[in-house]
Amino acid sequence: MRMSKLMLKTLREPPSEAELVSHKLLLRAGLVTPFAAGLYSFTPFGWRALRRIETIIREEMDLSGAQEVHLPALNPIEMWEQTGRAEAMGQTLFRLADRKERGFILGPTHEEGMSLLASRHIQSYRDLPVTLYQIQTKFRDEPRPRGGLVRLREFTMKDAYSFDTGWDTLDASYDAAFEAYVRIFRRAGVPVIPVAADSGAIGGKDSQEFVFLTDDGEDEVLLCPGCGYAANAEKAEFTPPPAIAGEPLPAERVHTPGQRTIADLARFLGVEERQTVKAVFYKADGKPVFVAIRGDLDVNEVKLKNALRAKDVEPMDEAMLRALGLVAGSASAVGLTGMPIVADPSAVEAPNLVAGANEADYHLVNTNHARDWTADVIAEIALARRGDACATCGTALEVRRGMEMGHVFKLGTIYSEAIGVLYLDELGERKPCVMGCYGIGVERMLAAVIEANHDDNGITWPPEVSPYDVHVVALNLDQPAVTEALAQLEQRLGEEKLSLLIDDRDDSAGIKFKDADLLGIPVRVTVSPRALEKGGVELRDRRSGETRVVALDAVAAEARGILDRA
């Protein structure tokens, strides 16, 4: 490709809207053009990078035994109603109607569709196991798209779904997908770690996310430096700080004027925060729930949702609070009726805790579970924080930010039952397939590739993702010796199946070198009178900056060396 013909415009300064490095470089190097929040167009150069990522994914998925298919992005809404997700996904779904007013959605994911496809082809255990995947456009009306390609409203996803006869063989399908993911991220130059993730109240067993650790990530990950345990914040298991032991003392009502927060209350009474009970009110699927947790801990809403087997949990609104007569700041489970009480073990096991008196400006000291109040549900619903003890080895957990690059998930039979993906087993019995699902966001991966591979001057593509293999900078093209050498170079590199971006623009050397660094192709070859005098062309490794003059007939091998080494 000749740069004089390529529709590409680099920018000296990044547009002000960009915050992340990847976003800035995507715009400066001209890979994408914004259309609206969460919507981007790809230019020829950017599109090549994206397609190369897809190629890696496709090769590794095929190698793992998965079979590529393609589903419509437009889905009849009925199958989403069949699984209950038309409602569950709420406003995230882009909805539309056809001319006959039949309802459709633009697929945000394809469990329903893939199940429907599988159900038409799977009849017997002899047809199993099978893993299907597609690389396809997804639509999600995200409340807040962000970070350039990190969170989009329309994006490409590689989504795969495995169908097995049982949980035991699902393990093999899951492991195959897991291994494929490890290879995909390695080839694409994105360092990831697998972390345990929440599988949700809808069932499922194991769920792991592949997380790229970066301070600009939107997810929080807890890591144990002791045993290597890694989990996202919603899933992380830990041991909370111990309670202060003691024999139960008689409860007592005390006047606590103006003390509404745990911190104020503890200071006012001269106790530690872990000697109090925090009262939090939630709405679980629309119904009120009272949550009690030790004062020094916070509620993990995902764990709470799972404990309640609820579809949705949200903080209680003012109206419901008032209607139920709850006294925010002085509420407690003591004497509370009319709603279920969920308690974290921390609030149950610790003796002599300070709790609200359900009366403004009054609290109770020395309350004890079982004696003064009783939880309807006791479940671990506390949020892990930096420094908490690892549940496995006791080491203090660390917190890191990260980007979720991929997710592998043992789904179970939720969708196969709802859609009817059934098979006949050896005994002639009809059973639902046990499913797994596996996703990678392709644009987000491109963003991560750049986050992980750049320097002050621009992108430093991993060779397998780079839009071109070799960037040829031609200087002094008015000199016949240069055009002649360029022609030879083109031929030899072409024979080696190396793709070339040739800067034949009538610009100064400085501009060309700056652009070459910005665009980040791994190998740069400069064809110029100066290099020719020294007996060849100049070869430069984008990453190391190492530069040397190489004879024309050795360039292809040398370039290949840089590409293979990186």
Next chain:
RNA sequence: CGGGGUGUAGCUCAGCCUGGCAGAGCGCUACGUUCGGGACGUAGAGGCCACAGGUUCAAAUCCUGUCACCCCGACCA
């Protein structure tokens, strides 16, 4: 949805407080000089100052409303 910020040339921004000809740098076009790390000169093109309404003799500038974009949070199969 809550909080904050920004909308002026393709990009980065000044001008707004204190109303009075629409500006700079980069980029773009032409010509000339340059020619190995974002060169220089000359001459140009390019604007619904986000949009709507109001105040005023006069609005990029003041007032009201709306929209868009970005950031933080909430949310996120």
